[in-house]
Amino acid sequence: MDHHLEKRISPRHLVEGPITLHSAIGTPMEIDAHVLNCSVEGxxxxxxxxLSPGVTILFKSLNCKYLCSCNDRKECLLRSISFVTVKWCREISEEGRPIFLMGAAYAMPQ
Structure with a gap:
């Protein structure tokens, strides 16, 4: 199996906080999630x-307080709403329960 992943080139900024995920095709779906980092690419x-790689979803941040502590604040801002395409998904465990860590690329450039 080919495990080649498209890696983000731009720096990642640690911006933790809650987000919600919604279907991009109109099917009712609202999933609670938690963002860990962002970049200009995803x-x-x-x-x-x-969520399977290749799925495009709409994510919404729940507030605008997702600033990180680095000096390049212009690129640190998490988009408040955007379409993203899931690029990878990995199952991990948190307190004995499975959770899924995912990376997603913005579907529309900034």
Whole structure:
């Protein structure tokens, strides 16, 4: 199996906080998730629901307080709403329960 992943080139900024995931095709879906980092190319987040690579979803941040502590604040801002395409998904365990760590690329450039 080919494990080649498209890696983000731009720096990742640690910006933790809650987000919600919604279907991009109109099917009712609202999933609670938690963002871990962002870049100008995409985000890394986790959720209790697995999303397959290739799926495009709409994510919404729950507030605008996702600033990181680095000096380049212009690129640290997490988008408040955007379409993203899941690039990878990995199952990990948190307190004995499975959660899914995922990376997603913005579907539309900034």
């Amino acid at each position: 985000i890394c987040f986790y959720s209790r629901k697995r």
